[in-house]
Amino acid sequence: MKSLNIQVVDDSALTVKKITQMLEEMGHHVVQVSNTGKTAVFDYQYRKPDLVTMDITMPDMDGITATRRILEIDKTAKIVMITSHSQKQMVMDSIGAGALGYVMKPIDPEKLKVSVERAYAKKVKR
Amino acid sequence: MKDTVEADHILQAITRVACQFLDSDMALSISCNPPAIQLCNQVTLKPVTVMMNISGCFSLDVTFSFDSSLIEQLFNVYCHELVIDDSERAAYIGETACDVINIVIGNSTELLAEDGTIVNISVPKVLVDVDSLIMTEQSMQQAVVATDHGDLMIIAMASEKQLS
Numbered sequence A: 001m002k003s004l005n006i007q008v009v010d011d012s013a014l015t016v017k018k019i020t021q022m023l024e025e026m027g028h029h030v031v032q033v034s035n036t037g038k039t040a041v042f043d044y045q046y047r048k049p050d051l052v053t054m055d056i057t058m059p060d061m062d063g064i065t066a067t068r069r070i071l072e073i074d075k076t077a078k079i080v081m082i083t084s085h086s087q088k089q090m091v092m093d094s095i096g097a098g099a100l101g102y103v104m105k106p107i108d109p110e111k112l113k114v115s116v117e118r119a120y121a122k123k124v125k126r
Numbered sequence B: 001m002k003d004t005v006e007a008d009h010i011l012q013a014i015t016r017v018a019c020q021f022l023d024s025d026m027a028l029s030i031s032c033n034p035p036a037i038q039l040c041n042q043v044t045l046k047p048v049t050v051m052m053n054i055s056g057c058f059s060l061d062v063t064f065s066f067d068s069s070l071i072e073q074l075f076n077v078y079c080h081e082l083v084i085d086d087s088e089r090a091a092y093i094g095e096t097a098c099d100v101i102n103i104v105i106g107n108s109t110e111l112l113a114e115d116g117t118i119v120n121i122s123v124p125k126v127l128v129d130v131d132s133l134i135m136t137e138q139s140m141q142q143a144v145v146a147t148d149h150g151d152l153m154i155i156a157m158a159s160e161k162q163l164s
Helices: A013-025 A037-047 A063-073 A088-097 A109-121 B007-025 B067-076 B084-110
Strands: A005-009 A030-036 A049-053 A079-081 A102-106 B039-040 B041-046 B050-057 B059-066 B132-134 B140-147 B149-157
Touching: A005 A013, A005 A037, A005 B149, A013 A109, A013 B084, A030 A037, A037 A049, A037 A063, A049 A063, A049 A109, A063 A079, A079 A088, A079 A109, A088 A102, A102 A109, B007 B039, B007 B059, B007 B084, B007 B140, B007 B149, B041 B149, B050 B084, B059 B067, B059 B084, B067 B084, B067 B149
Parallel strands: A005 A030, A005 A049, A049 A079, A079 A102
Antiparallel strands: B039 B140, B041 B132, B050 B059, B059 B149, B140 B149
16 A cells, blocks of 8 residues: 555654554654644644544543544544544444544554555545 | 442452453463452552543542562563663653553453443553552552562552442
8 A cells, every 4th residue: 555644643652652663664654743632633734644543542632522623624534543442432432433443552563554554445425 | 420439340350451461462471360459548659650540430540550670571572662762761661651551441441331331541640759559548459460570559549438
């Protein structure tokens, strides 16, 4: 698949480092890192990445709200949740908010790869 | 919110997930499975300690306190593929502890969910310069997960009114 410009949203510096390394090993470019939900929405508007990876639990705005806000700005945005939350209702809420994939922490690089590829390949009709 | 919290049930679920994570993902040998749960009103903390709040139909603070040898090993395994400068090492050891509690508590939320109520978890924080936790009544429960690289103490604290 083509190399994607990706925005990584997570408040953990260590998780950002891990996700960035995994994505770059897949041939993608991390063009923006955002540490909170609010900055993620702001950063998305001027970066317009091909895809966003989004944590759920973050300071000031959670990832589900940030996903909704980004999709209000750009209905074609492609967002994959990366979170430790295992609760089914949280998965449903993320998909309901418009996320196209859900990857559990600890992150399996192969699952991340598949989820990113599937999310990017999806034809979005919102 | 519920008037009482079944802290031992919650702590059992969390320790079970913690043991699975330490064993399967971090390649540690767990020497006591499942760990015994004890009621207490005072706990002396280990060198690296992190805390999170779980809320939804109840509210509970959960603390993970790591022996130095254990958190060092977790850092080595969790970060083995990353390039980390010596100057960043101390900060990333704290980040490792935060990621461990976040993964374990997050992975426990499906077990803690009741009636589809969303279980919210807070951002983890490192407790700095805190040597012990003291409550006036026996309103803390603790379990110790013993591994081949040291112990992880898991402590659940609800307000006295909520604990059952």
